[in-house]
Amino acid sequence: MKRSALSLHATRMAALALALSTLAGCDTLNDWFSSDRVDYKATPTAPPLAVPSDLSTSPNDQRYVAPPANLALGGAPTRAVTAAGNATEGQPTAQDPLGMHIERDGDRRWLVVDGRSPEQLWPQLQEFWQENGFVLKTDAPATGIMTTDWAENRANIPDDWFRRTIGKVIDFAYSSGTRDSFRTLVSRGPDNATDISITHSAMEEVMTGQDKTSSRWEERPRDPALEALFLAKLMQKFGLTDAQSKQLLTDARPAVAPATIEQSAGASTLDLQESFDRAWLRVGLALDRTNFTVDNRDREKGIYYVRYADSMQELKKEGLFGKLFYSGNSTRKPGQEFLVNVRAKGDAVTQVAVVDANGQIDTSSDAQRIVSLLHAQLN
16 A cells, blocks of 8 residues: 655654564563553544455444443442452452452463452453454454554653654654554453453554555564553552552462363373363464464353464464464364363363364364463463
């Protein structure tokens, strides 16, 4: 697509700023906690994200239509007051005096809110993303999946002489060249707690052609620090102070239950040494890490309905995902859906398997690759 000289200049200036910041050193969690590092509200409507035709989005169907909110007996529940004086959404306990805590698995973190159900927290999650300048693309409380549309972080635009002079007059021509989207997974945890995870996705506009007058959108790596920043913002939405939210992130409790591969009759499954509630959450996070798209999930049946993310076609044979799924003997079909089943084998053991439509363990080479990939992510 053709771009104006102003827009091209802005994109190049942003790229220069990004390169200089990379040379200066990597971002840390403390860097991201600065209030001026995110600004998705400056532009009410971001310019449309022109994604290539082969990067199709998930089909919109009735599974994604949010049912009407139905908070019985007078609306939102009353907040609890902690010993520190906070009016928090979580219910304080001896283990969690602030009514919530953070758990982690590698560089993934999630918030555990004590004494609250997903149904009670859902309206506040809707408000949270809207207050931060996002439009919800998927709002499905029945499946616990909430995703935002693509948005531009205006804080990434350098405040240089060009923007201070020309940009204030025609700011629409000044773009950071990046777009961000966030997926929120909300799961029912043990003891009437709710687990909330936030996953970042990003696209970057790359100039193409000999004269650099056209561009295309390419996938960027997720940013764990940006995910942590929004978890901190969410904790503040739920009643914590800035200092308290930072401390809970620092004190994140590790989830390190091992996963082992079991082989039987040509089929591969995983055994996780933990309860179904915790295994269900960790498998969902692992699927996000492997660039699967979770189209739907049914916790009662223990099924994640997943397909290969179309954007991964751009990466071809690069990285771990490509090596596992783009080998010559793969039977993968574009858009093919797989069913990842999580089911309890006992009080403290959970089995993870890829199954077919009849609930039987899938013995295909692709299914075994999925199990191997989940094994790598869960250990």
